[in-house]
Amino acid sequence: MRANVLLAVDIGNTNVSMGVFDWRLDDAFRDHWRLSTRREQTSDEVTVTLRALFSSTGMPLEDVSHVIISTTVPPLLPIWERVCNKLFSRPPMIVGPGIRTGMPIRYENPREVGPDRIVNSVAAFKLHGGPIIAVDFGTATTFDCVSGSGEYLGGAIFPGIHISMEALFDRASMLHRVEVARPKSVIGRTTTESLQSGLLYGYAGMVDSMVKRIRGELGESRCIATGGLAQRIASESECIEHVEPFLTLEGLRILFEMNHPEAKETTE
Numbered sequence: 243m244r245a246n247v248l249l250a251v252d253i254g255n256t257n258v259s260m261g262v263f264d265w266r267l268d269d270a271f272r273d274h275w276r277l278s279t280r281r282e283q284t285s286d287e288v289t290v291t292l293r294a295l296f297s298s299t300g301m302p303l304e305d306v307s308h309v310i311i312s313t314t315v316p317p318l319l320p321i322w323e324r325v326c327n328k329l330f331s332r333p334p335m336i337v338g339p340g341i342r343t344g345m346p347i348r349y350e351n352p353r354e355v356g357p358d359r360i361v362n363s364v365a366a367f368k369l370h371g372g373p374i375i376a377v378d379f380g381t382a383t384t385f386d387c388v389s390g391s392g393e394y395l396g397g398a399i400f401p402g403i404h405i406s407m408e409a410l411f412d413r414a415s416m417l418h419r420v421e422v423a424r425p426k427s428v429i430g431r432t433t434t435e436s437l438q439s440g441l442l443y444g445y446a447g448m449v450d451s452m453v454k455r456i457r458g459e460l461g462e463s464r465c466i467a468t469g470g471l472a473q474r475i476a477s478e479s480e481c482i483e484h485v486e487p488f489l490t491l492e493g494l495r496i497l498f499e500m501n502h503p504e505a506k507e508t509t510e
Contacts, residue, residue, distance in 0.1 A: 247305040250494035251322065252358060253313035255279060255381040256404070261491035262301065273299050274488060281317060285324040292329065309334035310498045312357040312490070335498060337361060342500050346393045358490060359386050363394050365493030366466055369486065373460050375453055376489065377482065379469030381405060385452055387460055398452060403445055403471055422471060446478035453481040
């Protein structure tokens with residue numbers, strides 16, 4: 243008989259993030275992985291990768307009882323659905339129209355909101371209450387706003403750090419790729435330091451400015467961050483109060499429990 247193990251999968255434009263949750267343990271979060279998104283990947287390749295990841299951590303793949311998927315790359319969804327049916331003998335739960343979120347969507351067209359933004363907002367409100375602003379440093383830098391009563395209000399979308407870097411380096415032949423790191427000073431004395439200053443302090447300043455403007459409409463609110471560069475930007479930001487590195491995965495777990503009450507019952 244399978245254990246009560248959930249595999250949460252967030253398929254983004256740049257990375258695929260996965261988390262494993264087990265309701266038999268006090269600490270439900272067991273492990274996580276981050277892979278590069280490959281649009282040409284086949285279901286067989288995904289199957290081999292999953293088997294290898296579970297084997298490397300000593301977790302039996304057979305323990306997985308459910309899978310929930312959120313994706314902003316629709317062409318990859320059929321591939322993952324085939325994998326789930328093959329490995330786990332059941333289709334995954336998909337975050338999309340029809341799934342219960344417990345959060346009213348106040349967007350003019352709710353179908354336009356990316357599922358990752360809804361997942362992040364649900365997790366942010368569940369973990370920290372509202373009103374709250376969730377900033378996700380992914381392929382795009384997104385700002386998602388939730389009211390004090392738990393309504394998704396909308397937000398803002400900004401080009402992500404890595405996307406901006408690649409565009410700059412592709413267009414400016416005299417500039418080279420650099421690590422997003424803290425330079426010795428804001429006034430860079432080398433091209434590398436100048437680029438690092440602009441990327442790090444520039445994005446931190448953009449975040450602070452956006453959050454202050456959002457608070458002008460939303461009112462006093464908390465601000466949390468997630469995503470690969472969240473900790474680095476948060477260290478230079480005045481407005482980011484807390485970093486939740488696994489916000490999206492936690493949101494997937496929360497949505498799974500909302501839509502599968504029997505999963506929650508196993509913890510009681």
